[in-house]
Amino acid sequence: MAACRAGDTLVVTKLDRVARSLSDARDIAEELMAKGVVLSFGGNSHDPTGPVGRLLFSVLGMVAEFEADLIRMRTLEGMDVARAKGRLKGKKPKLSKTQRKHLLTLHDAGERAQAELAELFRTTVYRELQRQHHLKTDAVPTWNAR
Numbered sequence: 001m002a003a004c005r006a007g008d009t010l011v012v013t014k015l016d017r018v019a020r021s022l023s024d025a026r027d028i029a030e031e032l033m034a035k036g037v038v039l040s041f042g043g044n045s046h047d048p049t050g051p052v053g054r055l056l057f058s059v060l061g062m063v064a065e066f067e068a069d070l071i072r073m074r075t076l077e078g079m080d081v082a083r084a085k086g087r088l089k090g091k092k093p094k095l096s097k098t099q100r101k102h103l104l105t106l107h108d109a110g111e112r113a114q115a116e117l118a119e120l121f122r123t124t125v126y127r128e129l130q131r132q133h134h135l136k137t138d139a140v141p142t143w144n145a146r
Helices: 022-036 051-084 097-109 114-123 123-134
Strands: 009-012 038-039 045-046
Touching: 022 038, 022 051, 097 114, 097 123
Parallel strands: 009 038
Antiparallel strands: 038 045
């Protein structure tokens, strides 16, 4: 949109590729209209100046928003089903069990700063330390920031 100038036509395949919601789409259409840019989606040019053009734009925007909401809902339902079946477990730890044990030993000894540990293990140590802390207690972790 930043590259559009007066007299240009912005071509998109579907309205939901331009905006995430109807209000976003309206704001974008108004911005384009103020610049003198024509919006073309689905192979048709959009003329937002007349009542029919505004109606069509609103209807298509509502349908696109509805479709996006359905996709979001189905995705969340699928994730819930996968989680219930034990198939959605999150990201696998980067460190092996041996590396994790060594990391925790070094951290608990308090002889090395977290930056040094991160450099040694080539990964962010915060996640591992937080995971271990939550296994020990349900308290909020405190970090040895040396």
